[in-house]
Amino acid sequence: MAQEYTEYLAVHVLNEQQLVSYRTLSRALKVHCNLAKQMLYDFHHKQNTKKPGTVHATYLLTGIRRVTTSSQTNGIHSQDDEDIPMQSSGPLPSSSAAEPHDSIPESSIIRSILLVREEHLAQAKSTFDSISSIHIYSLECNGLSDIHTLTECNRQIDVNYASEDPLQAWKQYGTIQNPNVKRRVGKGTAPPPPAAPIEKNPQAKIAPSATTAKAKEAEMKAEVKPAAAVPTEKKGSTTTSFPKPVQAKRQNSDIFKSFSKAKPPAAASPVPADPDPKGEDDLMTGFSDDEGLDDDELEKEVGEAAKTLQPAGKSKKEREAELQAMMEQEDEEDEAMEDVTAATPDAAPAADVDAPAKAEEAEEPKETVTIENGRRRGKRRIMKKKTVKDEDGYLVTREEAAWESFSEEEPQPKKIKTAAPSQKASTGAKKGGAKAGGGNIMSFFSKK
Amino acid sequence: MAIQNGDSDGALLSKPSDQEYPSLNRIPANYNPLTNYNLPKNRHYTQQYADMYFARLAQLKPAVEQVAAEAWQDFEIAGERARRVDRVLDVRQGELCWVIGTCYMEMPLKPNVLDDIGKEHWIAAPPARQKYTEGGEGDQVMLEDESGRLRLTGGALRSVLLVTGAIVAVIGTENKDGDFEVLDVRVADLPRQPPRWERDDGDTAVRGKSVSKPRPSGGKVAIVSGLSFSGDVGDTLPLELLSEWLLGESAGPDDQQDTSTISRLIIAGNSIAHGCPIPSREEVAAAALKSRGQKKYGYDSASYNAAPTARFDTWLANLLPSIPITLLPGESDPTATSLPQQAIHAAMFPHSRAYMQPPAVDHSSTEQERSWFTSTTNPTEFDLQGWRFLTIGGQTLNDVYKYLSTNDRLEMMEAMLRWRLTAPTAPDTLTCYPFQDGDAFVLKECPHVYVAGCQPKFETGVIEGPQGQMVRLLAVPSFRETGEVVVVDLESLGVEVVKFEVWEGG
Numbered sequence: 001m002a003q004e005y006t007e008y009l010a011v012h013v014l015n016e017q018q019l020v021s022y023r024t025l026s027r028a029l030k031v032h033c034n035l036a037k038q039m040l041y042d043f044h045h046k047q048n049t050k051k052p053g054t055v056h057a058t059y060l061l062t063g064i065r066r067v068t069t070s071s072q073t074n075g076i077h078s079q080d081d082e083d084i085p086m087q088s089s090g091p092l093p094s095s096s097a098a099e100p101h102d103s104i105p106e107s108s109i110i111r112s113i114l115l116v117r118e119e120h121l122a123q124a125k126s127t128f129d130s131i132s133s134i135h136i137y138s139l140e141c142n143g144l145s146d147i148h149t150l151t152e153c154n155r156q157i158d159v160n161y162a163s164e165d166p167l168q169a170w171k172q173y174g175t176i177q178n179p180n181v182k183r184r185v186g187k188g189t190a191p192p193p194p195a196a197p198i199e200k201n202p203q204a205k206i207a208p209s210a211t212t213a214k215a216k217e218a219e220m221k222a223e224v225k226p227a228a229a230v231p232t233e234k235k236g237s238t239t240t241s242f243p244k245p246v247q248a249k250r251q252n253s254d255i256f257k258s259f260s261k262a263k264p265p266a267a268a269s270p271v272p273a274d275p276d277p278k279g280e281d282d283l284m285t286g287f288s289d290d291e292g293l294d295d296d297e298l299e300k301e302v303g304e305a306a307k308t309l310q311p312a313g314k315s316k317k318e319r320e321a322e323l324q325a326m327m328e329q330e331d332e333e334d335e336a337m338e339d340v341t342a343a344t345p346d347a348a349p350a351a352d353v354d355a356p357a358k359a360e361e362a363e364e365p366k367e368t369v370t371i372e373n374g375r376r377r378g379k380r381r382i383m384k385k386k387t388v389k390d391e392d393g394y395l396v397t398r399e400e401a402a403w404e405s406f407s408e409e410e411p412q413p414k415k416i417k418t419a420a421p422s423q424k425a426s427t428g429a430k431k432g433g434a435k436a437g438g439g440n441i442m443s444f445f446s447k448k
Numbered sequence: 449m450a451i452q453n454g455d456s457d458g459a460l461l462s463k464p465s466d467q468e469y470p471s472l473n474r475i476p477a478n479y480n481p482l483t484n485y486n487l488p489k490n491r492h493y494t495q496q497y498a499d500m501y502f503a504r505l506a507q508l509k510p511a512v513e514q515v516a517a518e519a520w521q522d523f524e525i526a527g528e529r530a531r532r533v534d535r536v537l538d539v540r541q542g543e544l545c546w547v548i549g550t551c552y553m554e555m556p557l558k559p560n561v562l563d564d565i566g567k568e569h570w571i572a573a574p575p576a577r578q579k580y581t582e583g584g585e586g587d588q589v590m591l592e593d594e595s596g597r598l599r600l601t602g603g604a605l606r607s608v609l610l611v612t613g614a615i616v617a618v619i620g621t622e623n624k625d626g627d628f629e630v631l632d633v634r635v636a637d638l639p640r641q642p643p644r645w646e647r648d649d650g651d652t653a654v655r656g657k658s659v660s661k662p663r664p665s666g667g668k669v670a671i672v673s674g675l676s677f678s679g680d681v682g683d684t685l686p687l688e689l690l691s692e693w694l695l696g697e698s699a700g701p702d703d704q705q706d707t708s709t710i711s712r713l714i715i716a717g718n719s720i721a722h723g724c725p726i727p728s729r730e731e732v733a734a735a736a737l738k739s740r741g742q743k744k745y746g747y748d749s750a751s752y753n754a755a756p757t758a759r760f761d762t763w764l765a766n767l768l769p770s771i772p773i774t775l776l777p778g779e780s781d782p783t784a785t786s787l788p789q790q791a792i793h794a795a796m797f798p799h800s801r802a803y804m805q806p807p808a809v810d811h812s813s814t815e816q817e818r819s820w821f822t823s824t825t826n827p828t829e830f831d832l833q834g835w836r837f838l839t840i841g842g843q844t845l846n847d848v849y850k851y852l853s854t855n856d857r858l859e860m861m862e863a864m865l866r867w868r869l870t871a872p873t874a875p876d877t878l879t880c881y882p883f884q885d886g887d888a889f890v891l892k893e894c895p896h897v898y899v900a901g902c903q904p905k906f907e908t909g910v911i912e913g914p915q916g917q918m919v920r921l922l923a924v925p926s927f928r929e930t931g932e933v934v935v936v937d938l939e940s941l942g943v944e945v946v947k948f949e950v951w952e953g954g
Contacts, residue, residue: 005464023697033697034704038464060689062699065947109944110932113689113699116951124951133700135460147685147950154688158762166769171471176696176708176770178474182820183769183802 005029005039006046013043013055013139021138021153023173027161032174037135044139057118058138058150063131065112117144377407460700472696472704474770477666477711477833477938480648481774485788485825485888487881495882497875501613504887505550505593508615508868511636512548516617519634520546523619530619537595539622546619549591549598552876553612553851555580556587559877580850580877591618591628598622602630609863611851613872636868638913641894645834666833666938667709670694670946673716673778673842673901674926677756677763684759686931686948691763693946695770710935711833713771716901716924717778717826717841720756724780757782757796765799768821776826778841778902786879787871788888789841791823827870829895833938838895842902844871845923847878858909861900861921865891865911895919897941902926906934908943 008028012018026036040057047055115137116124125131138150161169171177382404387397523530525544533545558580581587589600589610602620610616610633617634645663675687692698696707764773775792777783783792794801803821824830826841848860851873864872871889874880880889894917903923911919920941924934931948 023692026697032469034460034469034701035464037460038462041461042463060698062703111944111946112949113693113946114949114951115685115689120951133460133703135698135700137698147952148683151684151688154691158766166766170695170769174469174471174697174704176472176474176704178476178770178772180476180820181769181772181803184804184806 006043009039009043009139013141014047017141019138019140019144019150019153021150022136023157024138024153026173027157030172032172034174040136040139044136054141056140056143057136058140058144058147059116059118059121059124060135060137061112061114061116061124061128061131062133063112063128064109065114065128115147115150117147119143377405379403379405469701472708475665475667475709475711477669478648478663478831479712479772479774479819479822480651480831481819481822481824482829482831484829484892485827487788487790491881493882495884497882500875500880500883500887501550501592502594503883503885504613504869504890505548505615507887507890508636509548511639511868512615512617512634515637516546516548516619516634520619520632535595536591536593536598539598539628541622541624541626544619544621546617547591547593547598548615548617549593551610551612551614551616552590552592552597553580553610554588554590555851557581578850579853581853591616599627600630601627604630604632608633609852609854609860611848611872612876613869613874614863614867615869635866637866638894638911638915638917638919639868639891640915641896641913641917641919642836644896647831648834663834667711668935668937669712669714669832670710671714671716671839671899671901671922671924671934671936672927673903673924674718674928675715675760675763676718676721676780676926676928677760678721679753679755683928685950686927687763689948689950690927690933691767693948694767710771711938713767713773714837714839714899715773715775716839716899717776718780718902718926718928719760719775719778720781721928722780723756723782724785761797761799764797764821765802768800768803772820773822774819774828774830774839775821775823776828776839776841776901777823778826779843781841786881787826787843787874788881789826791825794823797821797823827889835896835938835941836893837897837899838870838891839899840870840901842900843878844873845900845903847873850877857900857903857923858907858921861898861923862909862911862919865894865898865919897922897936899924905930906932906945908934 005025008025009020012020020040022033022036022040025031025039026033029036029039031039044055044057111132112128114124125134138153144150164170166175167181167183380403381401384400384402385397386400387395390396517532520530523544523546528544531543531545533539533547536547536549539545539547589605591598591600600618601623604620615636618628618630619632619634620628620630623629672690677684677687689698693703693707694710694713696704699707764775767773777789777792779785781789781792782796784790794804797804800821804823805819827839827844829836829838831837844864845857845860848864849855849857852860854860864870868891869889870891871878871880874889875882894913896918897920899922901924903925905923906925907921907923909921911921913919920936920943922934922936922943925932927933927948933946933948935944935946936942937944
């Protein structure tokens with residue numbers, strides 16, 4: 001025991017020069033925080049007898065402090081007495097029983113909890129009338145330039161012990177227990193608090209470097225999406241087994257659950273496959289980072305997207321042709337789109353970039369689909385659009401096959417997709433048009 | 449370095465002992481929220497505010513009438529009996545009478561929508577006002593009802609607190625200038641105060657259980673406001689100290705034992721420093737300066753900083769395993785700005801949300817489970833250990849403050865209770881929901897404890913009503929500025945303050 005904490009403190013305080021608070025220590029050694037306070041004291045005492053000044057401490061004092069602060073409002077009794085007559089003339093002389101012993105300031109106890117550096121300890125103690133407890137709050141190697149850096153200790157705890165279930169683990173630290181606490185578990189709830197720190201995820205750390213060009217698109221979910229992109233990529237090239245993507249999936253769902261409790265299925269599906277509940281909106285994945293949209297909202301959006309791309313709608317072929325001639329880029333994409341949808345219905349040009357064609361040549365795993373309790377899971381091939389800048393500085397858009405895992409509730413990827421997007425889009429557009437133009441202006445003002 | 453100071457505090461400044469520290473359990477308290485200030489799900493904002501004044505007058509008239517009639521039934525001057533007049537316009541010159549109406553304060557510095565529009569075109573907007581009054585100069589008090597307005601004068605007005613929206617009865621005569629010379633003023637005074645445990649007993653009785661069981665002590669409740677989580681690092685140490693103290697980890701065993709009697713934490717407003725969805729005029733101006741003259745109104749998503757909310761969420765999630773929390777929004781919190789402010793949405797709390805009531809109310813869950821972490825309205829009312837608590841985020845009081853020349857916040861809190869109005873100055877100078885059928889800010893039952901958050905300093909007092917009602921008033925200061933937390937004993941309603949400080953430099 002003694003060795004354990006001496007060693008821990010020697011390593012962290014002396015060698016690594018970290019701040020160690022009693023909470024850090026209690027969590028690290030899984031001991032009661034009061035014991036940790038004693039350990040800190042013991043270490044501090046021993047080290048400083050060996051060699052004074054090696055370890056610096058901060059103390060936490062509790063007690064009744066002499067009234068010096070401006071916030072003290074009601075310590076002065078002589079004035080209170082004078083105040084009473086004033087108040088009798090006061091607020092509302094009206095009320096039938098306007099006995100004006102109203103709002104007599106009364107003295108109440110002010111307890112102080114004061115954090116102080118060891119060099120100011122004596123001075124601080126002298127401001128107390130009585131001290132109910134005093135203990136070492138933290139130890140640090142060299143003096144503390146800014147005492148506020150101590151917040152770092154608790155932040156570290158939040159980060160490092162995020163996986164602990166507070167309802168169980170905290171008992172050993174001496175946290176006041178509450179038998180009545182009720183925490184919701186199940187869908188829509190975040191994982192056991194607090195803050196599962198995303199940046200701690202090693203995959204996420206690697207990911208940004210792997211995914212280069214599409215970083216911009218993924219910016220919003222930078223910490224999340226790449227983490228998912230990596231496994232898919234790997235799978236494409238090396239056919240690693242499932243566990244990894246599954247893990248990634250869980251992480252994703254954790255994060256997205258916290259955003260969209262309204263739509264657990266969407267949240268539960270892995271991010272790269274996120275458009276699968278809304279397969280038809282391939283076109284606009286570039287600017288869709290909407291996770292929790294309703295279906296009709298999506299439809300509307302698809303409609304709008306289609307409108308922007310094919311302003312005249314499907315019926316007006318000439319215009320479309322004209323448009324195609326004019327905007328080669330757009331056109332290309334359109335065609336590509338059809339290809340994509342033809343090949344794999346639920347295409348999602350969402351994720352990875354570096355899964356090149358050779359990856360797909362190297363190994364061609366079969367599309368696998370497993371159905372378990374109503375949900376389809378598996379891997380499938382999708383076409384991904386990739387825009388890169390070539391040596392001459394032109395933007396080149398290429399189609400690449402990639403593998404992604406998916407899980408969805410729909411019975412089967414329908415074959416509608418080649419026709420569906422445009423059809424749906426046109427209807428959507430019409431709907432949208434009617435809504436925008438056809439309404440009576442009075443309906444805007446009428447009560448809803 | 450061994451600093452010993454008596455026996456008790458030496459315990460933690462000694463070698464690690466084999467002493468077993470008992471596991472502390474927090475005392476439970478009965479929490480029973482009311483939903484008076486919840487707005488309907490589908491809200492309309494097309495109604496006129498005038499309806500609110502009419503509704504308020506109609507609601508409070510009977511109470512004021514009763515008080516006034518009792519007080520003035522034998523009121524006589526020079527043989528002339530005071531006569532009750534129904535409408536403000538029926539007052540006849542030279543006739544001693546009394547009449548009831550709504551106060552309206554005409555003040556030169558009071559914000560005015562026309563001035564507001566004018567301000568947009570000024571080069572420099574005038575500074576925000578601390579007070580609307582200039583020591584009474586140029587202020588006019590009017591009495592208003594459905595029929596019209598009457599200007600009030602007289603020395604009696606100076607001895608009472610009056611703000612726009614208060615319903616009062618005045619006695620006096622109309623002078624030759626057409627002004628009403630006020631001799632005395634009466635207000636509704638405190639409404640009925642429910643006896644302690646009334647609602648809970650009622651509930652148990654409805655469920656057919658026996659009522660007369662002894663109740664264990666509910667311990668204490670800690671009230672804090674103005675946590676002001678901001679995006680900056682470096683000033684959150686007192687918040688950490690507060691959290692450790694509430695969890696019972698810091699301080700000595702005796703203090704920890706004491707802390708375990710704190711059965712609930714109430715956060716009364718301004719938990720996040722700049723969370724308000726509508727930037728203030730000053731913020732807009734500052735942003736315009738930054739972006740070189742481009743004024744951008746409303747919400748700017750580019751400048752959104754998620755860090756404060758995330759930090760607040762983590763802070764709550766760290767406390768919730770040990771202590772139940774009631775959270776009120778305040779002026780700077782991310783929710784609607786108009787009163788009654790609706791609860792901060794659960795989406796803001798991805799981690800602490802697990803302790804909230806699920807969206808679909810599960811009727812099998814117990815009261816205790818449902819109210820572990822409650823994000824409520826501002827103002828809000830709830831029964832805690834049988835006591836009725838009325839808690840406000842502070843805006844209403846801060847606005848009343850601007851009308852009056854006095855600086856005594858407790859006096860204003862008392863006046864608000866005696867007017868039976870939680871937000872008297874809404875809708876005049878405070879934004880609020882245009883209530884249609886009845887003003888929700890009319891106080892129907894007198895609380896036992898009236899808490900105002902986000903006040904400049906801690907104050908407390910007890911007032912008494914005509915029927916022996918006793919109300920504990922509490923002005924809770926901003927934690928960010930003072931480091932103070934107010935702890936109220938749930939048996940005696942005694943108050944103590946815990947102050948968290950960091951000794952900076954010398």
